[in-house]
Amino acid sequence: MTERLKPETPDPVDFLAIDDLLTGEERMLRDTVRKFVADKVTPNIAEWFENATFPAELVREMGDLGLLGMHLEGYGCAGTSAVAYGLACTELEAGDSAIRSFTSVQGSLVMYPIWEFGTEEQKQQWLPGMASGEIIGCFGLTEADSGSDPGSMRTSARLDGDEWVLNGTKMWITNGSIADVAIIWAITEGDIRGFIVPTDTPGFSANKIEQKISLRASVTSELVLEDVRIPHDAVLPNVTGLKGPLSCLNEARFGILFGAVGAARSCYESALTYAKDREQFGKPIAAFQLTQRKLVEMMIGVNTGMLLALHLGRKRDEGSLSAEQVSYGKLTNVRMALDVAREARSVLGASGITLEYPAIRHMNNLESVYTYEGTNEIHTLILGQAITGIAAFS
Amino acid sequence: MNIAVCVKQIPDPATPYDLDDDNHWVVRPNDQVLDDTDRVGVEVGLQLAEATEGTVTLVSMSPSGSLQGIRQALAMGADKAVIIDDDTLKGSDALTTARILSAAIDREEFDVVVAGGESTDGYTGVVPQMMSEMLDVPCLSFARKVDVDDGIVTIERQTASGYEVVTSKLPALLAVTAGIVEPRYPTFKGIMQAKSKPVETLTASDLGVEPDVGQRVTEVADVASREAGDIVEDDGEAYLKIVELLEQTKVI
Numbered sequence: 001m002t003e004r005l006k007p008e009t010p011d012p013v014d015f016l017a018i019d020d021l022l023t024g025e026e027r028m029l030r031d032t033v034r035k036f037v038a039d040k041v042t043p044n045i046a047e048w049f050e051n052a053t054f055p056a057e058l059v060r061e062m063g064d065l066g067l068l069g070m071h072l073e074g075y076g077c078a079g080t081s082a083v084a085y086g087l088a089c090t091e092l093e094a095g096d097s098a099i100r101s102f103t104s105v106q107g108s109l110v111m112y113p114i115w116e117f118g119t120e121e122q123k124q125q126w127l128p129g130m131a132s133g134e135i136i137g138c139f140g141l142t143e144a145d146s147g148s149d150p151g152s153m154r155t156s157a158r159l160d161g162d163e164w165v166l167n168g169t170k171m172w173i174t175n176g177s178i179a180d181v182a183i184i185w186a187i188t189e190g191d192i193r194g195f196i197v198p199t200d201t202p203g204f205s206a207n208k209i210e211q212k213i214s215l216r217a218s219v220t221s222e223l224v225l226e227d228v229r230i231p232h233d234a235v236l237p238n239v240t241g242l243k244g245p246l247s248c249l250n251e252a253r254f255g256i257l258f259g260a261v262g263a264a265r266s267c268y269e270s271a272l273t274y275a276k277d278r279e280q281f282g283k284p285i286a287a288f289q290l291t292q293r294k295l296v297e298m299m300i301g302v303n304t305g306m307l308l309a310l311h312l313g314r315k316r317d318e319g320s321l322s323a324e325q326v327s328y329g330k331l332t333n334v335r336m337a338l339d340v341a342r343e344a345r346s347v348l349g350a351s352g353i354t355l356e357y358p359a360i361r362h363m364n365n366l367e368s369v370y371t372y373e374g375t376n377e378i379h380t381l382i383l384g385q386a387i388t389g390i391a392a393f394s
Numbered sequence: 395m396n397i398a399v400c401v402k403q404i405p406d407p408a409t410p411y412d413l414d415d416d417n418h419w420v421v422r423p424n425d426q427v428l429d430d431t432d433r434v435g436v437e438v439g440l441q442l443a444e445a446t447e448g449t450v451t452l453v454s455m456s457p458s459g460s461l462q463g464i465r466q467a468l469a470m471g472a473d474k475a476v477i478i479d480d481d482t483l484k485g486s487d488a489l490t491t492a493r494i495l496s497a498a499i500d501r502e503e504f505d506v507v508v509a510g511g512e513s514t515d516g517y518t519g520v521v522p523q524m525m526s527e528m529l530d531v532p533c534l535s536f537a538r539k540v541d542v543d544d545g546i547v548t549i550e551r552q553t554a555s556g557y558e559v560v561t562s563k564l565p566a567l568l569a570v571t572a573g574i575v576e577p578r579y580p581t582f583k584g585i586m587q588a589k590s591k592p593v594e595t596l597t598a599s600d601l602g603v604e605p606d607v608g609q610r611v612t613e614v615a616d617v618a619s620r621e622a623g624d625i626v627e628d629d630g631e632a633y634l635k636i637v638e639l640l641e642q643t644k645v646i
Contacts, residue, residue, distance in 0.1 A: 024425070024462045028469060029585050036579055066582030078582035 013269060016303045021310060022087070029084050033091035036065060041095035046355035048217040052210075054098065055217065056178060063133025067092075067103055069111035075127035077111070083313035086258030090309070093259035094266040097365035098218035100259040104373075105174045106130060108251035110137030110183050113194055117236040117244060122196060126181060138179035138199075140170035140223050141245045147172075148378050149393075150185070150192075151242055155225065157186040157195060157235075164188075164195060164235065166203075166228040172372070176221025177206040183236075184225065185245050194236035194244050203228040214368040250323050253373050257312060257329030260337035260369060261305040263362040267337075267344035268298040270357050275347050285347070294343050301336040309333060324386040331379040338366045395448030395542070395564075398499045399439040399472065400509040400521075401432040403456045403463030407514060418611040419485050420515055426456070428463040431510035433577035436467045438540055438570050439508045440578070446542065448505070449473045455483060455494050458595060468588035469580035480597040480605070487609035492524035497601040500529060506547065507567040511536065522569035532562040535569040554644065 010017065019027065040058055048055055062068055066078035071085035080088075085107075093100035111130050114122055129135035146153045155168025166186055176182075182197045182204070197204060203226040212220060236244065272295055275286035285291045312329045315321040341363035345352040352359050370376055378393075385391045403426035405411040412421045428436075439450045452467050452475040464475050476498050483494065499507055507529065512519035526533030537549035538557065545564050550557040552571050580588075598605045624639075626632045640646045 024460055024465060025585060025589060028462070028466060028580065028588075029582060032579050032582075032585065064581065065579055070582055078586065080582055080586065084582075 012272060012299070013265065013302070015299055016307060018303065018306050018310060022083075026081075026084055026087060029080065030087040030091060032065065033067070033088045034094075036061075037091050037095035037099075041092075041099055045096045045217060045358075045361070048098075049096070049361050050216075050355055052212075052216045054102070054178065054219045058099070059102070059133040059136060061133075062103065063131060066131075067107075068133055069107040069115070069127065069131050071107070072111060072115045072127070072131075075115070075123050076131035077115075077127065078131075081313075082254065082316035083310065085255065086309055086313045089255040089259040090262035090265075090306075092262065094262035096217055096361065097259065097263060097369055098215050100255065100262070101174050101215060101218050101369075104252045104255045104259075105139055106137055108255055109139035109248045110181070112251045113183055113236055113239075113244065113248050114196065116247070117194065117239040118196070119233070119237055121233070122236070126196065130181075135180045136175055136178055138173050138175040138182045138221075138223070139248065140173055140176075140182050140184040141249075142172050143169060144171045148375055150245060153185065153187060153192070155184065155186040157188040157193060159188075159232070160229070162232050163229045164232065166195060166197065166225045166230065168225050170223040170225075172209070173206070173221045173223050174215075175219055176223050177208045177219050179206070182223060183248075184223075191240050192242055192244065193240060195230060196234045196236065197225075197228060197230055201228050201230060214364045216364075246323075249373055250326050253326050253330040254312070254316060254321075256369060256373055257326065257333045258309045260333040260366070261302060261309055263366060263369075264298070264302045264305060264333075264337035264340040267341045267359045267362050268295070268302050270359060271295065271298060271344035271347040274351070274357070278349070291347060294347055298340045298343055301340045305333045305336050324382055327374065327379040327382040330374060331376055331383065334366060334370050335376060338363065338370055341366055395442060395446040395505040396503060397439045397443050397448050397450045398453050398504050398507045399432075399435050399450055399467070400495055400507065400525075401436065401452050401454045401464070401467050402429045402510075402513045402515070403427065403454060403459065403461075404429045404513065404515040413614055417485060418614045422457055422459065424459040426459055426463045428466040429510065429514050431512070431514055431572055432467065433470070434572055434574055435508045435510045435570055436470050436472060437575045437577040438537075438568065439506075440471045441575065442506060442508075442540070442542055443473075451476060451502075453495055453498050454478070455486070455491055455498075461593060464593065465585075465588045466580065468591045468593075469585040470578055471580075471584055472591075474592040475594070477593060477595045478598065478601065479595050480599075482605045483598055483607070485609070485611075486605070486607050488518040488520045489524060490605060490607055492521045492528060493603055494598060494601060495521070496525045496528035497603050498596065499525075501601075505564045506542070507531070507565070509567065509569050511569050511571055522567060526567040529565075529567065532566045533569065534560050534562055534566055537568045537570045538574045540568060540570070540574070 069077040070080050073079040089100050114126050143153050157164050157166050179199050184195045184197050185192055205224045206221045209220045275291050276284050278285050341359050344359040348357050348359055351357055381392045406427045443450045450472040452472050455478040458477050458479045478494050509522040523533050534549045536552040538552045539550040541548045547566050548561045551560050626635050
């Protein structure tokens with residue numbers, strides 16, 4: 001052990017010097033996404049959030065960068081490591097959860113199942129266009145009466161001659177109204193199967209969900225399938241049962257456990273800057289003990305969240321990450337981010353309720369992130385089962 | 395078309411860096427970044443290469459370190475890099491730098507040499523002109539727009555009052571200004587390919603150049619703090635005074 005401690009004060013944001021744990025390539029990729037977000041997202045996000053606009057014009061640019069399905073190999077995908085994918089999610093979500101959600105859905109929920117469970121023809125047909133951003137995808141699992149319990153879904157598929165006929169309604173579908181293709185999970189002969197459904201198929205319609213106050217820069221829709229007829233070979237052949245959709249969700253949750261750290265970092269940075277600048281009683285509010293405690297708690301949350309994410313990312317890259325460990329990361333990092341966002345809002349005072357500062361926007365977004373891709377409660381029960389050996393739900 | 399782009403690795407401007415107490419040279423960390431103005435030069439080089447199915451070779455004189463800055467330029471799409479990393483070149487002045495870069499470029503046939511106008515850490519601003527003399531090619535400086543057609547390069551040269559249109563036969567050297575093009579983001583594929591692109595490391599003697607650093611930095615002083623601005627009291631005619639001031643500073 002070296003005897004001497006380094007004399008330099010750590011960086012106020014990357015306090016634990018986690019940057020030193022990244023490779024040069026990982027930092028370059030992270031910096032590229034950070035610059036993309038600073039150039040294209042941050043200057044406009046308040047307006048998009050206010051007007052409930054998804055920036056569709058960014059999709060092709062994200063494709064050009066290699067952000068879409070970036071951790072998949074071949075078919076026009078960049079083929080990065082899991083850590084690199086995670087770091088990109090951190091930067092995107094520092095911009096806004098809506099932008100990270102778009103890429104999670106496109107890459108992890110739509111491209112991944114085609115890549116993992118699809119035929120060679122299906123991969124050739126869909127993946128290159130999705131990687132470039134020409135084709136937008138959505139993922140239909142949740143229904144109005146079937147959320148945490150996806151096995152209770154009612155959407156059905158039956159074979160009629162050479163065609164599948166799909167009927168049902170999916171709810172809370174990110175990208176629903178702008179998607180060109182949907183992965184629809186449906187019950188057929190007692191089992192859940194995945195289907196690749198072009199959204200211009202007759203009988204398919206999407207209704208945008210209005211009047212939401214979270215993820216406003218993201219499109220959320222209801223999908224209605226009325227006697228939607230698709231070819232026999234539109235089914236994903238290599239998976240049956242809940243394992244299909246759950247493996248997709250595990251992919252997306254991995255992105256979220258990194259992404260949430262980005263949202264938290266954005267809130268903390270804005271609160272720190274504000275607290276050092278804003279004067280009351282003749283001194284910056286950062287000089288007050290109560291504010292310092294808030295700032296320190298935020299800083300600790302962001303740094304331990306990043307360490308956790310990186311640890312899980314490294315395990316993923318070496319092939320030793322379990323689904324339960326992903327649940328651990330999603331559960332604790334999203335909870336941390338929500339706490340940081342609320343604390344940052346309080347430091348920002350009245351300004352904190354405006355869109356001029358990011359805190360309340362992230363806070364509202366994170367309420368969705370807290371619930372989607374496995375609620376906080378379900379992840380708690382997954383961990384509960386893992387440590388006791390007793391399932392509290394089945 | 396063979397395009398050589400001069401680039402420089404510099405300490406990250408976002409983090410303060412130190413000067414050596416004795417010789418006042420910049421203390422260079424292992425991890426350096428690509429000089430931001432060079433991203434413009436790389437972009438110009440890449441656009442010329444794309445238009446002519448050419449290749450872009452980066453040429454850089456610096457301690458290699460982790461090569462992070464060079465990898466950034468390779469990730470943008472440059473094909474290969476030549477680095478001159480030699481302890482005897484530490485503290486080089488503009489003339490030595492120009493001699494080294496020219497010698498490295500002159501090893502192969504080239505059509506266009508692209509350089510930024512000046513580096514962000516040294517700011518001498520004379521290396522491109524010196525190189526054009528040594529390479530015996532015209533120097534098209536302050537280029538804000540570049541076109542190559544049928545062996546002729548045409549630029550718009552930025553001047554204080556407007557621009558001049560300048561043409562030259564190839565080969566030629568272009569010194570570009572910031573804002574001429576929007577540098578592209580490196581793509582993820584580019585970033586991952588960058589580590590396997592060829593990087594050749596040379597010394598001064600490999601190039602047959604005898605380092606002869608004649609310049610010494612004798613003293614370094616802090617920048618004087620900025621003075622407060624002038625206040626023009628409006629007596630109804632203040633606009634005249636303001637217009638006059640703006641004209642003096644050539645803003646209008």
